[in-house]
Amino acid sequence: MQLQPIKQSFQVQYDYQLYFTSGLFALENTLFAKLIADYKGFEPVKLLFVLDDGVKNHHPELINQIEAYCKKNQQTIKYTITLVLSGGEQVKNSDAAIDSILKGVNENKICRHSFVVAIGGGAVIDMVGYAAAIAHRGVKLIRIPTTVLSQNDSAVGVKNSVNAFKKKNFLGTFAPPFAIINDSDFLETLEQRDWISGISEAIKVALIKDKSFFKYIADNATALKNREMEPMQYVIYKCAEMHMHHIAQGGDPFESGSSRPLDFGHWAAHKMEFMTNYELRHGEAVAKGIALDVTYAQLVGLISEADLQHILDVMIAIGFDLSLPVQSAEQITSLLNGIEEFREHLGGQLTITLISDLGVKHDVHTIDMDLMTQAVSKLNHQFALN
Known part of the structure; x- marks a missing residue:
């Protein structure tokens, strides 16, 4: 039988x-x-x-x-x-x-x-x-x-x-x-660095999903830096709402696939946290990771130099330090190894979320390592480590 x-x-x-x-x-x-x-x-x-x-x-x-x-x-x-x-x-x-x-x-x-x-x-x-x-x-x-x-x-x-x-x-x-x-x-x-660092997650979700929300963050950058509670409460509410909506409506709440847009900027963030023995707050690392990925997006022609500078200017106005904790060739190589570690963690095909416009996500499945190295250098040249 x-x-x-x-x-x-x-x-x-x-x-x-x-x-x-x-x-x-x-x-x-x-x-x-x-x-x-x-x-x-x-x-x-x-x-x-x-x-x-x-x-x-x-x-x-x-x-x-x-x-x-x-x-x-x-x-x-x-x-x-x-x-x-x-x-x-x-x-x-x-x-x-x-x-x-x-x-x-x-x-x-x-x-x-x-x-x-x-x-x-x-x-x-x-x-x-x-x-x-x-x-x-x-x-x-x-x-x-x-x-x-x-x-x-x-x-x-x-x-x-x-x-x-x-x-x-x-x-x-x-x-x-x-x-x-x-x-x-x-x-x-909260300490000032903890007050600021969480805003990076709001910037993340705004850049990949909602241009008008990013405009709100940009318009209120100084107020947010100065610890005004009303704009902060709105940023928290809107970011949480979009996050929860993505879980319910994204069709993959338990991340069975290879695309994870809410981890925009996170492949580098996770690696930088480890490389600094977690002296970087997660939100601080995410801000640096976003800065790196939008710089790379500009180098590959996905966004304009003007949009790149606008994003960086907003983060600087809020109070983020966007310099990367890597200087030597060995450190840069270690950072870039985070791309494969990110793929391994998620499994399947490499999928890195970038943006093609403010509020528009753009997934890529390959990374030009030479251009990503240039992005690291460009960012650290602009925001040189003291």
């Missing part, structure tokens, strides 16, 4: 929402408690909090506020513990950080009907999401991002990851969060 293959297909619906507020854990703010009650209103839901130590240092009363909030809403929330972990990209290089979360999940009996709540910058959000996704094959996650970059980009997606084998995001999962909550109060205490 010959057995025929058994075929099966199924679809899974994912729903999650991004909320905007201020003073999330103020006793009078009902948003968080209502979110938990809407999930399961008939009994308290167990929560384990993970807090970025940088956020704790700038908001020393936050843990007490969380505990008081949970106590007030104890009919809805069952508080367990708040784990405090070091922030920054280095946390994604550490097995110890992942192990501490898994230990917390185990010891506090966090199950798949409980929540891990991650509060911090993009790196902590990324790492905690990875740990939550592998515990019990997936513990529900609430993200509370605290930086511009995490509020407008990294925390609103469906990816979680850590670094391994000297490669960024080598280990990871696709696991949509239950919800994301953007609290604008956390932005007030």
